[in-house]
Amino acid sequence: MSPWICPEVLLVLAGVALILMDALLSPGKRSLLPGIALVTSCVLLAGTIWQSGQPMPSSWGNLFVTDGLSSVFKPFFVLCLVGVTLISVRTPMGREEAVRSEFLALPFFSTAGLCLLASAHDFLAIFVALELVAISLYLLVAFQRTQVRSLEAGMKLLVMGGLSTGFLVMGIAWLYAAAGTTEFTRILLEQAGRPASLALLLAVGLIVTGLAFKIAAVPFHAWAPDVYEGAPTSITAFLAVASKAAGFVLLVRIFGFGAFALDSVALVFRPVLLTLGIATVTLGTLAALPQRNLKRLLAYSGIAHAGIMLLALGTLGEAGMGTVVGYLWAYLLASLPVFIAIQEVERIYGNADVRHLDGLAQKDPGTALGLTLCFLSMAGLPPLLGFSAKLSVLSTLWNAGEIPGLVVGVIMAVVGLGFYLVPIRAMYWEREADSVPICRFPRFLVWILLVAGLLQLLLGLQPRPLIRLVERSLAPSVSAIIQDK
Amino acid sequence: MIFGDITLGHCLALSSLLFLIGLAGVILRRSLLIIMMSLELLLNAANLALVAVGRFQGLPDPQVAVFFVITVAAAEVALGLAILVAIFRIKKTTAADQLATLRF
Numbered sequence: 198m199s200p201w202i203c204p205e206v207l208l209v210l211a212g213v214a215l216i217l218m219d220a221l222l223s224p225g226k227r228s229l230l231p232g233i234a235l236v237t238s239c240v241l242l243a244g245t246i247w248q249s250g251q252p253m254p255s256s257w258g259n260l261f262v263t264d265g266l267s268s269v270f271k272p273f274f275v276l277c278l279v280g281v282t283l284i285s286v287r288t289p290m291g292r293e294e295a296v297r298s299e300f301l302a303l304p305f306f307s308t309a310g311l312c313l314l315a316s317a318h319d320f321l322a323i324f325v326a327l328e329l330v331a332i333s334l335y336l337l338v339a340f341q342r343t344q345v346r347s348l349e350a351g352m353k354l355l356v357m358g359g360l361s362t363g364f365l366v367m368g369i370a371w372l373y374a375a376a377g378t379t380e381f382t383r384i385l386l387e388q389a390g391r392p393a394s395l396a397l398l399l400a401v402g403l404i405v406t407g408l409a410f411k412i413a414a415v416p417f418h419a420w421a422p423d424v425y426e427g428a429p430t431s432i433t434a435f436l437a438v439a440s441k442a443a444g445f446v447l448l449v450r451i452f453g454f455g456a457f458a459l460d461s462v463a464l465v466f467r468p469v470l471l472t473l474g475i476a477t478v479t480l481g482t483l484a485a486l487p488q489r490n491l492k493r494l495l496a497y498s499g500i501a502h503a504g505i506m507l508l509a510l511g512t513l514g515e516a517g518m519g520t521v522v523g524y525l526w527a528y529l530l531a532s533l534p535v536f537i538a539i540q541e542v543e544r545i546y547g548n549a550d551v552r553h554l555d556g557l558a559q560k561d562p563g564t565a566l567g568l569t570l571c572f573l574s575m576a577g578l579p580p581l582l583g584f585s586a587k588l589s590v591l592s593t594l595w596n597a598g599e600i601p602g603l604v605v606g607v608i609m610a611v612v613g614l615g616f617y618l619v620p621i622r623a624m625y626w627e628r629e630a631d632s633v634p635i636c637r638f639p640r641f642l643v644w645i646l647l648v649a650g651l652l653q654l655l656l657g658l659q660p661r662p663l664i665r666l667v668e669r670s671l672a673p674s675v676s677a678i679i680q681d682k
Numbered sequence: 683m684i685f686g687d688i689t690l691g692h693c694l695a696l697s698s699l700l701f702l703i704g705l706a707g708v709i710l711r712r713s714l715l716i717i718m719m720s721l722e723l724l725l726n727a728a729n730l731a732l733v734a735v736g737r738f739q740g741l742p743d744p745q746v747a748v749f750f751v752i753t754v755a756a757a758e759v760a761l762g763l764a765i766l767v768a769i770f771r772i773k774k775t776t777a778a779d780q781l782a783t784l785r786f
Contacts, residue, residue: 240690321747328754335761342768352763356717359758360708363724366751367701370731374694622732 203269204245205309211237212305221300227593231286235377238282239385245275261316261381265672270446274311277439279302280533284431284540292343301341304435307333313315314443320369321378331358338428350427357420361410368403371517381455393461401466411444412503415476424594425496430543433492434536437499444527448510453518463513475605478504483608485616491539491549495614501530501613508606509590512597519588519667526663527586531574534649538568541638553621555627564638567646572655576617577610693734700727714776718762743786
């Protein structure tokens with residue numbers, strides 16, 4: 198089999214094919230496009246899982262590597278694409294119906310960028326891949342161009358993304374000044390055993406700031422709730438899961454394996470990351486409490502999750518890196534189904550207010566059960582998957598002796614229950630107002646939600662598959678070792 | 683020597699100053715157009731640093747990186763202006779404080 202059949206190439210080809218099909222198909226057959234997009238994304242997911250671990254066609258002078266981390270996260274990002282396409286297919290487009298194929302095709306390009314990010318082993322590659330992700334996303338967020346809220350969200354994301362790019366590029370410039378290279382292995386070899394120069398610390402600081410925008414860490418989080426609320430729901434899901442995960446995969450790679458896995462850097466940045474984590478989890482949890490819009494609620498919940506992952510990452514040990522990987526998978530499995538449900542609520546009522554869930558348990562017990570399990574898993578209640586994930590973060594903090602982080606993590610996990618219970622209370626205890634139409638989900642979505650909910654339970658009771666995944670992600674990179682000789 | 687006594691330190695200081703001006707512009711200015719100009723200033727400050735490092739350390743890589751950054755900045759501005767035009771059509775203004783539909 199030709200090595201050129203790798204996920205990135207196929208994703209770009211699929212995106213181009215979707216746009217071409219829109220131009221070439223007769224108007225009557227254009228309604229097939231959403232179905233084609235969905236099937237294509239599922240085929241790509243199967244192909245990516247089957248292909249994961251196989252090296253990319255070339256490392257382009259060590260710009261890219263294939264290692265455990267990349268082979269675990271390429272399927273992650275393509276799974277996000279499947280979920281996003283599923284939500285996009287269900288999105289009513291209104292006046293943008295004519296350009297629906299672009300709305301379906303752009304996430305493919307963005308996902309190609311994410312897969313490149315998972316393999317990137319050089320800051321220049323990271324820069325190009327991040328921009329491939331980001332520029333497609335600006336367009337997608339502002340896609341409903343007749344609605345002010347969508348445009349406003351797009352503008353806010355663009356300004357924040359531009360700032361993040363600025364910090365990243367400035368960091369790369371200082372990295373050249375400090376180390377003369379941006380390739381991870383060479384930075385490591387060059388800087389190992391030396392005290393960190395001021396220029397290097399400045400470079401790390403600027404790059405971490407750039408990535409902090411992507412993961413919506415405090416104090417660079419302010420864009421998240423507005424953008425999440427204004428964007429089309431499928432894109433909100435993409436931002437909340439894939440884009441955030443991309444930031445963490447990069448942080449894990451640069452602090453765990455390459456570039457900045459240096460004792461001299463760790464000395465300065467361990468407290469910085471832990472402090473960021475404490476601030477992020479505290480603000481995310483407290484700000485989520487009064488929210489009554491599901492998208493804003495999930496935005497702040499995402500900020501809180503990012504804080505917890507930053508705490509695990511901040512310990513800068515192998516255990517911390519593995520914990521982040523496992524946590525990201527748990528976060529993906531719990532939040533994608535919730536976004537699918539939010540899209541259905543929005544489709545019926547026009548917005549994602551939490552009161553639209555009132556009385557859902559009576560009308561549609563299957564959906565309510567699936568959603569409840571997902572929300573409880575996000576809250577970290579035993580015996581669900583989210584509990585195992587949160588417990589592993591807390592035990593990592595305990596083992597690393599980071600007592601302040603541990604205490605804040607425990608307190609916020611308890612406080613967090615408060616806002617995850619808001620939608621659950623609406624579903625089970627509130628009576629539905631008479632005037633609103635009946636909220637009924639299509640059968641296949643109910644099954645997806647139920648399966649997702651049960652998956653939380655099963656993986657919570659038996660987390661072995663996830664543990665194997667984490668172990669696999671920590672496998673060292675093949676090409677980097679060859680390069681070292 | 684065309685640069686005379688100018689050292690890498692001078693160039694990096696200038697680029698840092700431009701970076702801070704750009705950052706202040708993004709944070710403080712209220713017109714979306716000026717905010718986007720400030721974003722450009724940020725990226726160009728980084729470009730200046732890249733070129734200077736490449737010149738003084740004799741590295742080709744940072745100077746190649748500048749072309750990447752210019753391309754990306756152009757794409758971002760094209761998209762930003764498109765969104766700005768769409769906003770202006772609806773709201774008849776480009777002031778950032780008027781974008782307050784999404785407030786909790």
